[in-house]
Amino acid sequence: MTERMLPEADVVLIVDDVPDNLAVLHDALDESGFTVLVATNGESALARARQSLPDVILLDAVMPGMDGFEVARRLKADYTTQQIPILFMTGLTETEHVVNAFESGGADYVTKPIRPREVLARINAHLHSARLTKQARSALDAFGQATLAMRISDGRLMWQTPLARKLLEEFAGTQDDIAPRGLRNWIEGAAAARADGRDSLPLSLTRGARRLIVTLHNRTPEGEWLIGMREESDEAAIEALGHAFQLTGREAEVLYWVIKGKTNKDIGEILGTSPRTVHKHLEHVFEKLGVETRTAAAALAMNKVRVGGASSGGA
Numbered sequence: 130m131t132e133r134m135l136p137e138a139d140v141v142l143i144v145d146d147v148p149d150n151l152a153v154l155h156d157a158l159d160e161s162g163f164t165v166l167v168a169t170n171g172e173s174a175l176a177r178a179r180q181s182l183p184d185v186i187l188l189d190a191v192m193p194g195m196d197g198f199e200v201a202r203r204l205k206a207d208y209t210t211q212q213i214p215i216l217f218m219t220g221l222t223e224t225e226h227v228v229n230a231f232e233s234g235g236a237d238y239v240t241k242p243i244r245p246r247e248v249l250a251r252i253n254a255h256l257h258s259a260r261l262t263k264q265a266r267s268a269l270d271a272f273g274q275a276t277l278a279m280r281i282s283d284g285r286l287m288w289q290t291p292l293a294r295k296l297l298e299e300f301a302g303t304q305d306d307i308a309p310r311g312l313r314n315w316i317e318g319a320a321a322a323r324a325d326g327r328d329s330l331p332l333s334l335t336r337g338a339r340r341l342i343v344t345l346h347n348r349t350p351e352g353e354w355l356i357g358m359r360e361e362s363d364e365a366a367i368e369a370l371g372h373a374f375q376l377t378g379r380e381a382e383v384l385y386w387v388i389k390g391k392t393n394k395d396i397g398e399i400l401g402t403s404p405r406t407v408h409k410h411l412e413h414v415f416e417k418l419g420v421e422t423r424t425a426a427a428a429l430a431m432n433k434v435r436v437g438g439a440s441s442g443g444a
Contacts, residue, residue: 157245171195190219205234275358
């Protein structure tokens with residue numbers, strides 16, 4: 130008989146220094162099918178969150194030693210835990226405390242005395258949103274997309290796909306979760322242009338023969354900007370042209386430099402051959418692309434393959 134696989138239970142971490150509060154919440158969540166973890170102080174909360182990566186955290190705002198606000202700030206500063214929704218539990222309803230809860234990274238709050246049904250409803254709402262976000266990010270990871278989200282107020286990188294983290298480290302030397310100043314300045318300018326209804330130009334970062342093209346996408350409901358990145362290099366572009374149009378390696382090289390606006394003489398010098406040989410390769414390129422001029426060839430190639438263009442040169 131085949132064993133039926135049960136869905137994995139969502140994990141909730143409850144952080145509270147009052148045993149009675151822990152007991153009430155633990156029983157209510159356990160009966161609702163959650164896997165429940167507990168912590169009674171800030172230090173143990175941080176350790177348990179990093180170790181178990183719960184789906185949501187219920188966090189008491191006022192605790193001896195490290196309070197809940199500081200716990201939240203540290204969780205949000207840690208790349209491994211920053212995406213976990215935090216729901217504050219507090220008897221402090223003054224505006225300054227509510228503002229403090231959200232500024233330290235809280236997604237929501239409930240007031241004491243705790244009403245288990247309200248807590249369950251809020252947890253389920255945030256879990257649904259977190260699942261959708263996690264699915265979207267997992268899809269980006271699976272397809273090898275270089276995408277990140279930045280909070281514009283302080284430049285914090287709220288999340289990054291593995292490829293985005295790798296490219297930022299290679300091109301900008303960034304190893305933490307704060308965007309480098311040059312990238313922050315560009316994003317601020319691009320976001321301002323978008324707000325004014327103007328197009329935002331991509332940012333180009335170079336490292337030797339490699340280029341990283343950075344483009345501004347959309348703003349998330351949380352107010353973060355989504356940034357896309359793609360690497361460009363002469364070699365990658367030439368290979369893409371060859372695949373797209375069934376060109377030989379040398380034909381693809383000639384077409385690439387045509388796109389870059391080089392004359393046959395220029396191309397001959399780059400490739401170490403004569404302009405006449407370049408002309409012969411170019412005739413084969415025209416035939417394969419079904420065009421008659423270098424301008425038409427360049428336009429067709431740039432529409433087919435992402436290659437940085439320039440004005441075309443003479444024949």
